[in-house]
Amino acid sequence: MAKKDKLLKKSRFLNSVNSLREAIASDKSGSEKFQYSTREGYIGKILEIIMEKKEKKFLKEDLIV
Amino acid sequence: MPVGLIFMRWNEVAGNEILAKFPEDLDVPDRTLMQVFHTHEYTGETGMISLMVGTTNIASYYTGPESNYCVLIVLGLGEDPDVYESSLAEVAQILLQNLDNDKYLKLIPSLYHHIRDYPFFNSEQQLIYLYQNDVKRGIITQLRDEGVVTKSQLITWLRQTYPRGFGDIDLTLFEFIQKDFIQMHSVKDERSMVIFFINDIVMFRKPAFNILKGPHGKGLPKNFEATYMNSSNLFFQNYNPSEEDNLKIINILKNPQAYELLNLLRDNVIKNNDFDRLKKTGIPDIENVFETLLEAQIIMKFQDIEGTTFYALLTDFFITNLTPEYILSVLQKYNKNRTKSKDILSKYLNLLEEAYINSFP
Numbered sequence: 001m002a003k004k005d006k007l008l009k010k011s012r013f014l015n016s017v018n019s020l021r022e023a024i025a026s027d028k029s030g031s032e033k034f035q036y037s038t039r040e041g042y043i044g045k046i047l048e049i050i051m052e053k054k055e056k057k058f059l060k061e062d063l064i065v
Numbered sequence: 066m067p068v069g070l071i072f073m074r075w076n077e078v079a080g081n082e083i084l085a086k087f088p089e090d091l092d093v094p095d096r097t098l099m100q101v102f103h104t105h106e107y108t109g110e111t112g113m114i115s116l117m118v119g120t121t122n123i124a125s126y127y128t129g130p131e132s133n134y135c136v137l138i139v140l141g142l143g144e145d146p147d148v149y150e151s152s153l154a155e156v157a158q159i160l161l162q163n164l165d166n167d168k169y170l171k172l173i174p175s176l177y178h179h180i181r182d183y184p185f186f187n188s189e190q191q192l193i194y195l196y197q198n199d200v201k202r203g204i205i206t207q208l209r210d211e212g213v214v215t216k217s218q219l220i221t222w223l224r225q226t227y228p229r230g231f232g233d234i235d236l237t238l239f240e241f242i243q244k245d246f247i248q249m250h251s252v253k254d255e256r257s258m259v260i261f262f263i264n265d266i267v268m269f270r271k272p273a274f275n276i277l278k279g280p281h282g283k284g285l286p287k288n289f290e291a292t293y294m295n296s297s298n299l300f301f302q303n304y305n306p307s308e309e310d311n312l313k314i315i316n317i318l319k320n321p322q323a324y325e326l327l328n329l330l331r332d333n334v335i336k337n338n339d340f341d342r343l344k345k346t347g348i349p350d351i352e353n354v355f356e357t358l359l360e361a362q363i364i365m366k367f368q369d370i371e372g373t374t375f376y377a378l379l380t381d382f383f384i385t386n387l388t389p390e391y392i393l394s395v396l397q398k399y400n401k402n403r404t405k406s407k408d409i410l411s412k413y414l415n416l417l418e419e420a421y422i423n424s425f426p
Contacts, residue, residue: 004425013390017418020393020400024410029401036391039209039265043306047269050383051301055274060387060424 011064067138067149069093070177072160072169075102075133084134085170087177093121093139101125101137111233113153115146122146126153128161136160138180151240152183155198158232182321190324192266192384195244197312197319200231205246208262212395213405213413216249217257245386248416253408261413263420265389269306270314272297273378275331284334285377289367293377296365300379314382317357322348326355330364330378337374388421 008014012035023030036042049062069091073083081098097118104114104125111129115122124146125137136157140146156176163169186194196202203226204219214222216238223231238260241247245264252259276283277297280290318324325347329335335343340351348354355376358364363382367375396413399405 004422007425008422011421013388013393013421014418016393017414017421020397021411021414023397024400024407024414030397032397034391034393034397037394039389039391042389042391043267043269046267046387047271047306050271054272055278058383058385063387063390 007061007064013064066144067140067177067181069139070173070180071098071135071137071139072173073098073102073135073137075106075135085173087173091139093123093137097121097123098137102135105135106130112236113146113150124149124153126150126157128157132161134161138177148184149180151236152180154233154236156180158200158230162229178321186321189384190318190321191244192268192386193315193318193324195240196266196268196384197315200227201237201241203227204237204241205266208247208260209265209389209392210395211262212389212392212399213259213261213409215255215257215259219260245420248420250412250416252406252412254406255409259409259412261416262389262392263416264386264424266384267387268311268315268382268384270301270304270310270380271383272301273331273381275381276334276378280334280377283332283377284336285367285375286369289375289377292367293365297379300362313361314363317361317363318382320354322350323354323357326351326358327363327378327382330376331381334375334377336376388417388424392417 016032016034019032020030022028023032036045046058046063050058053062069086069088071083071086071091071093073081076082081095081102083098100118101114101116101123104116105127108114108127109130111127113124113126115124117123120142122140122142122144123137124140125135128134134157136153138149138153140149156179159172159176160169163172183194196205200223204223207219207222208214220234223234238247238249242249246262246266248261248263249258250261276285277294280293281287285293318327326335326343329343343351355364359366363378363380364376365379367377369375396405396410400410
């Protein structure tokens with residue numbers, strides 16, 4: 001499997017997109033608690049990653065959990 | 066590179082009226098300026114035109130028949146006028162907002178420099194410059210909360226929020242589409258085009274890691290190393306990103322001299338002995354820029370017993386665009402409350418998914 005596909009399979013964001021999509025399609029309100037419910041939380045996570053990585057460049061892959 | 070800028074308006078009695086130009090000795094024949102105005106009049110629309118008059122290469126932005134102003138730049142032969150469109154539009158908006166008491170006059174030199182420099186901005190500078198614009202920042206802030214709006218809803222909101230005007234919304238939306246912040250699509254049962262927010266701008270201070278890993282190797286005397294590193298640790302122990310702080314930094318770094326200095330400081334500690342050299346290589350206002358960076362706690366300074374001053378980067382700046390992953394909570398609420406149609410929500414999820422996947426190499 002291509003490296004990108006492997007990476008994206010792990011993506012909690014994409015899994016959440018699919019869950020929400022299913023909820024919408026089946027007329028359910030959906031109760032999933034997403035990884036980031038606020039923008040502040042999202043930014044806090046990125047800052048945390050950057051502080052851990054130090055001089056190494058921040059990559060979008062770092063946010064994939 | 067633009068040779069000069071002219072700000073003018075059309076007067077029914079006097080014809081062309083030049084309100085300001087930079088440099089002062091810029092000489093463009095009256096008949097050329099009339100030709101510019103007549104070309105704008107022919108289209109009757111707000112927007113940019115470009116034309117060659119003899120060997121004079123001109124790009125001009127018209128504010129529309131209601132206000133009747135024009136911002137025109139004279140370009141070098143062979144220069145592409147299209148790269149100046151968004152900055153010309155922005156400058157026109159700034160000038161219109163500063164007509165009272167001729168406030169625009171003292172802005173003219175810096176506005177010319179902005180138009181001149183903008184096409185050479187790297188992606189980081191472009192994000193900085195976009196975010197310092199009140200209207201563009203306002204739209205992004207609105208989209209962070211709403212996720213998806215129709216174009217007519219956005220225009221209604223803009224009219225309420227910016228009663229003095231908000232510039233050319235189509236040009237702004239086009240820029241946002243080009244920079245991948247949004248997509249616009251027609252959706253069933255919606256009369257207006259729908260705007261979907263697919264990339265946010267994220268920014269905050271971060272430690273100057275490149276200097277911290279070895280300050281002495283970057284030019285800081287050994288006896289200052291411990292103080293420097295402790296200052297950085299202390300700053301970030303108490304640091305919480307805020308919009309107010311981000312805007313303070315953005316408004317500093319939008320100045321190309323400040324940005325250039327930041328880039329130099331990312332790699333090296335700078336001494337006051339370097340000032341004369343740096344003035345000649347693109348930072349003529351270096352003393353003032355350093356003062357501004359000091360006040361904002363972007364840099365700190367040290368002085369040795371011989372009187373040499375060392376400037377070290379205390380806080381670097383991180384700015385990038387990223388998928389707004391938090392927006393799923395907003396969409397979930399819309400779904401729960403049935404405040405947006407299934408078509409819109411499904412479309413949005415598809416666009417987010419596609420934008421997210423495509424953002425990885």
